[in-house]
Amino acid sequence: MSDNGRVNRRDIIILGSTGSIGTQAIDVATANPDRIRVVGIGAGGGNPKLLARQALDLGVSVVAVAAATSAQELQLALYAAGDERGYARGEFRLPKILAGPHAMTELARWNCDIVLNAITGSIGLAPTLSALEAGHKVALANKESLVAGGPLVRAAAAPGQIIPVDSEHSALAQAARAGRDDEVRRLIVTASGGPFRGRTRDELSDVTVEQAMAHPTWNMGKVITINSATLVNKGLEVIETHEYFRTPYEDITVVVHPQSVIHSMVEFIDGSTIAQASPPDMRLPIAHALAWPERLSDAAAPVDWTRSQEWTFEPLDDEAFPAVALARHAGESGKCLPAIYNAANEECVAAFVAGALPFLGIVDTVSRVLSDAPGFAEPGTVEEVLDAESWARVRANELISKAGR
Ligand SMILES: NC(=O)C1=CN([C@@H]2O[C@H](COP(=O)(O)OP(=O)(O)OC[C@H]3O[C@@H](n4cnc5c(N)ncnc54)[C@H](OP(=O)(O)O)[C@@H]3O)[C@@H](O)[C@H]2O)C=CC1
Numbered sequence: 165m166s167d168n169g170r171v172n173r174r175d176i177i178i179l180g181s182t183g184s185i186g187t188q189a190i191d192v193a194t195a196n197p198d199r200i201r202v203v204g205i206g207a208g209g210g211n212p213k214l215l216a217r218q219a220l221d222l223g224v225s226v227v228a229v230a231a232a233t234s235a236q237e238l239q240l241a242l243y244a245a246g247d248e249r250g251y252a253r254g255e256f257r258l259p260k261i262l263a264g265p266h267a268m269t270e271l272a273r274w275n276c277d278i279v280l281n282a283i284t285g286s287i288g289l290a291p292t293l294s295a296l297e298a299g300h301k302v303a304l305a306n307k308e309s310l311v312a313g314g315p316l317v318r319a320a321a322a323p324g325q326i327i328p329v330d331s332e333h334s335a336l337a338q339a340a341r342a343g344r345d346d347e348v349r350r351l352i353v354t355a356s357g358g359p360f361r362g363r364t365r366d367e368l369s370d371v372t373v374e375q376a377m378a379h380p381t382w383n384m385g386k387v388i389t390i391n392s393a394t395l396v397n398k399g400l401e402v403i404e405t406h407e408y409f410r411t412p413y414e415d416i417t418v419v420v421h422p423q424s425v426i427h428s429m430v431e432f433i434d435g436s437t438i439a440q441a442s443p444p445d446m447r448l449p450i451a452h453a454l455a456w457p458e459r460l461s462d463a464a465a466p467v468d469w470t471r472s473q474e475w476t477f478e479p480l481d482d483e484a485f486p487a488v489a490l491a492r493h494a495g496e497s498g499k500c501l502p503a504i505y506n507a508a509n510e511e512c513v514a515a516f517v518a519g520a521l522p523f524l525g526i527v528d529t530v531s532r533v534l535s536d537a538p539g540f541a542e543p544g545t546v547e548e549v550l551d552a553e554s555w556a557r558v559r560a561n562e563l564i565s566k567a568g569r
C-alpha cells in the first residue's frame with residue numbers, strides 16, 4: 165500500500181513527454197495502468213500537437229510548455245485533439261495549462277508520487293531541484309542535472325530519493341544490490357563506442373551530422389546521439405556515476421562494449437563482478453525506475469539465450485576520443501568545471517548540427533573553454549551554476565565563430 169492509500173499504483177509526472185524517453189515512459193505507463201498513472205506532462209513546446217494528443221490520451225489534469233509563446237498553440241491543439249475524438253466543446257474539460265520559463269519547475273512540484281525528468285540539457289536542473297524540494301521521488305534521465313548541479317542536487321536529495329534512468333546507472337544500481345557499499349571496489353561503465361568506433365582522429369575530420377546520428381544500438385534524441393558519437397555522453401556519464409555513487413574517479417572505468425547488452429558492472433573486493441544484461445531497450449530502466457524497488461513484468465524482452473551471440477569488450481581509444489579524459493579532468497577539478505564542460509558541449513553540438521563547426525571541433529572547443537575558465541567557486545545556488553554556464557556558452561560561441569571564419 166502506498167502512502168496515498170492506493171495499492172501499488174504510482175501517480176507520475178513526465179517532464180519531456182514528447183521526446184525519446186518521454187514517449188517510451190508513456191508506453192510503459194500505458195502497458196501497466198494498475199501500477200502507473202500519468203497525471204501531468206510537460207515539454208518544450210516544439211510539438212504542441214503531440215503534447216495535446218498525449219494529454220487527452222492519458223487524461224492528465226495538467227500540461228506544461230516551457231515556451232510561453234506555445235500556450236495558445238497548445239490550447240488550440242487540445243481543442244483540435246478533443247474534436248478528433250468527437251468531444252462536444254461544452255463537455256470537454258481542458259487540463260490546466262502552465263506555460264513559460266517557470267512552467268517545468270511548477271509542474272515538478274505538482275501533487276504526484278514520482279517526477280520523471282526526461283528533459284534534454286542542463287535546463288533540466290531547476291525542475292529536478294523543484295521536484296526534490298517538493299519531496300517527490302525523481303526518476304532521473306536528465307543526466308545534465310547531476311553534471312551541472314551535482315552539489316546542489318546532492319544537497320537537496322534525501323537518500324534514495326533519486327532513481328537513475330540512464331541505462332548505465334540503472335545497471336550499476338541493480339548490480340550494487342549484490343553487496344554492501346564498502347564491498348564495492350570499482351564501477352565499470354560500458355560504452356557502445358558510437359558510430360565511429362575504430363576510427364582514428366584523422367578519419368573523423370569530415371564526418372557529417374547524418375553519420376553522427378546513426379547510432380549503432382540505440383534510437384535516442386538528437387543531442388544524446390551526437391554526444392554518443394563524440395563520447396561526450398560517456399564523459400557526462402562518468403561524472404554522473406561519481407555523483408550518484410560517490411565513487412572516486414580512479415575507481416570508475418570505461419570499457420567499450422559495442423553490443424550494448426551489458427549496461428554496466430560492479431566489481432566487488434573479492435574479485436566478483438556483477439553485470440546487468442538486457443537487449444538495448446530504454447523501457448527496461450524506465451520501468452525499473454518507476455516501479456523501484458519492485459519490478460514490472462515484461463517491461464522489455466530479455467536476452468535470447470537460445471541464439472548464438474558474442475559480447476565483446478575493448479579499451480577506449482582516448483586519442484581519437486578525448487572526451488572522457490576531459491570529463492574526468494573536469495570532474496576531478498570540481499567547482500563549476502562539470503557545468504562548463506556540459507554547457508560548452510551543448511553550444512558546440514548545436515553549432516555542429518547547424519553546420520557551423522566540424523565534428524572534431526566539438527571536443528576541441530570544449531577543451532579550450534575548460535582551459536580558459538576563470539576560477540568559479542563550487543556552486544551553492546542555481547544562479548551560480550547559470551553564471552558559469554553563461555560564461556561557458558559565450559566563450560564557446562566566440563571560439564565557434566572564430567573557427568567558422
Ligand atoms: N533517449 C535515450 O535513450 C536516453 C536519454 N537519456 C537522457 O534523457 C534526457 C532526454 O533525452 P531524449 O529523450 O533522448 O531527448 P529528446 O530530444 O528526444 O526529448 C527531449 C524532451 O525535452 C523537451 N524539452 C526540450 N527543451 C525543454 C525545455 N526547455 N523545457 C521542458 N522540456 C524541454 C522536449 O520537448 P519538445 O518536443 O517540445 O522539444 C522533449 O520532450 C537527456 O538528458 C538524455 O541525455 C539518458 C539515457 C538514454
Ligand SMILES: CC(=O)[C@@H](O)[C@H](O)COP(=O)(O)O
Nearest residue numbers: 330331355356357358392397
Ligand atoms: C541508452 C543510454 O543510456 C545512452 O546513454 C547510451 O548509453 C548511449 O550509448 P553510448 O554508450 O554510445 O553513449
Ligand SMILES: [Mn+2]
Nearest residue numbers: 330331332401
Ligand atoms: Mn546512458
